[in-house]
Amino acid sequence: MSADTGDRRTAADAESEVRGAEPEVRRPRFVLASQSPARLKTLRNAGVEPEVIVSGVDEDNVTAENPGELARLLACLKARAVVAKLDDHATVLGCDSVLEIDGVAYGKPGTPEIARERLRMMRGRSGVLHTGHCLFDTNSKQELRELASTKVFFADLTDDEIDAYVATGEPLVVAGSFTVDGIGGPFVTGIEGDYHNVVGLSLPLLRRMLADVGIPWPSLWQPPHFAYDxxxxxxxxxxxxxxxxxxxxxxxxxxxxxxxxxxxxxxxxxxxxxxxxxxxxxxxxxxxxxxxxxxxxxxxxxxxxxxxxxxxxxxxxxxxxxxxxxxxxxxxxxxxxxxxxxxxxxxxxxxxxxxxxxxxxxxxxxxxxxxxxxxxxxxxxxxxxxxxxxxxxxxxxxxxxxxxxxxxxxxxxxxxxxxxx
CATH class of the missing domain: 3.40.50.150 (Vaccinia Virus protein VP39)
Incomplete structure (x- = not known):
């Protein structure tokens, strides 16, 4: 980027003036280091349209002392992998989620057999969904690592319900073999903590992390004029x-x-x-x-x-x-x-x-x-x-x-x- 940016105004600033409002804060380049549709949708629903760059990190060969640390480490590896691909400054968010039950971490099952076995083990019980967040800001050269954890309660699913759910393919590709915002939503009876964290990223936590690197949350919002539905x-x-x-x-x-x-x-x-x-x-x-x-x-x-x-x-x-x-x-x-x-x-x-x-x-x-x-x-x-x-x-x-x-x-x-x- 050119160093002479102090007097520039964005399209968002111009639209603010048309509406008679104060010019908005310049939007930084914000990158989501994840291919998760749920994380992308969560950000979009909050008014943020990130640039998506998939990290390519091999999650299966990463280990840590406990499930929470595993989620945080994977998030860090994803963010760093994407930062290494950049050709200009950006603020990169890496996230990864794992479900902990009885001290064991459960990621994506990958196969119908493993998904079916896990869902049978989970039914009628509760677990903790950990989502690691790693924010890497290349302008300030800061890297922040945080963990958000939410307790999730599962319904006592029947074998037929489990078989039908596995047949949809959804539980094969999500951490813990379930979703709260998708087909698996009716099988979650309650949560204690941040709902968005169960979906894939904690918006309140992300807001605080961005503030720590000098980025106000509203600066990521898209200008209303361009928000065609x-x-x-x-x-x-x-x-x-x-x-x-x-x-x-x-x-x-x-x-x-x-x-x-x-x-x-x-x-x-x-x-x-x-x-x-x-x-x-x-x-x-x-x-x-x-x-x-x-x-x-x-x-x-x-x-x-x-x-x-x-x-x-x-x-x-x-x-x-x-x-x-x-x-x-x-x-x-x-x-x-x-x-x-x-x-x-x-x-x-x-x-x-x-x-x-x-x-x-x-x-x-x-x-x-x-x-x-x-x-x-x-x-x-x-x-x-x-x-x-x-x-x-x-x-x-x-x-x-x-x-x-x-x-x-x-x-x-x-x-x-x-x-x-």
Whole structure:
């Protein structure tokens, strides 16, 4: 990252000002070192969209003095393994859970036979679910290790219930052979302690750990404007011109790409519709977005090439991209300084920043947003001035047409490119 970040504002800050609120705290790069869907869902439900990097740690060959220490050690190994893969600063969370009954640690059973045997042993009894948490902050070079433990009471399952539960496959891949938030929920009669800890991570504990490394919990929240729900994401494309408009946009972007372009980063990738069209034209496209619902669609169109990230704080090392593309983004923001600065940082010399520009105040008003009293964040004169401060010079321009369902006529969109010196 560039050291000159003190005066930058993120997309979240801009949206706060639109709502009349104070600018939010900058969101740090937060990485979850786990492939657990339950942990990811827990964080998302709490307003946090982490970047997920799987550690690859072999859990079967790790031992410790007791079950609690085993959970804590595994969490530490996962966090450290992911930190070793990073190419830029981040705050990494590693977690691992084990169930303790009579002093014995039970992880994932792996096979139906072991799962069936364990569930029979557990029925009508209680155990302690330990979840180790390891937070590694590369900026402050701090590593925190904590353990949260919750007592869990199990129903007296019948053999038929156990057989049916094992047949679902769920108990084979979770610590202790049960879930409290899934199919196994009815088989848990009660808990003493933090519910979220049983799911996979303790939110109150994580909040305290983040505070210890100087990260306020609210700084991880996503800005509401970008939090499209699943229903909105499902109809997003068809209400905005669908494939016809996306193809027109991609063709225009392609015309402005340098001949030697090999790596394109699309910020605010949305559902990935434009990115997929760029791929069809022979480009390698990676995409980032803040909306989990939109990213669910983008992952189908750009599998393995999208991630959750703020366009004003990209998880990309310096000078790694041939092109950065922002289509229909800057007009949403009052201050585009952070996005311009980040685009310049990640572009190689000769690379280009391509963006739609000059959405009018009339369009903003028609969309239910107040006309701007100051210069719009996508005004060409503003982009030229801010780009020059970061070594970006105006290099090209084109237009494209794109129908919008229910809209009058066929809008024409200006597209400009800035070359990195």
């Amino acid at each position: 699943e229903a909105e994401a499902a109809i997003y494309d068809e209400t905005r011109g669908g494939e016809t408009r996306a193809r027109a946009a991609a063709e225009a972007v392609h015309r402005l790409l340098p001949p030697d372009t090999s790596r394109v980063l699309e910020v605010a990738v949305g559902t990935g519709l434009v990115g997929a069209e760029l791929v069809a034209m022979g480009n390698l496209v990676h995409g980032v977005d803040l909306s989990p619902a939109m990213l669910q669609h983008a992952r189908y169109r750009l599998p393995g090439h999208v991630a959750a990230a703020d366009a004003a704080r990209l998880p990309v090392a310096d000078r790694r991209c041939d092109a950065v593309v922002a289509v229909w983004l800057l007009h949403l923001l009052d201050d585009t300084e952070g996005i311009i600065a980040e685009a310049a940082r990640v572009l190689r010399p000769g690379g280009v920043f391509i963006t739609t520009t000059e959405k009018s105040d009339a369009s903003r008003y028609a969309a239910g947003r107040s006309p701007k009293e100051t210069r719009s964040g996508d005004a060409l004169s503003h982009l030229v001035a801010r780009g020059a401060e970061h070594g970006l010079v105006l290099d090209g321009a084109t237009t494209f047409e794109g129908p919008v369902r229910g809209g009058p006529g066929v809008p024409v969109y200006p597209l400009v490119s800035f070359r990195k010196l």
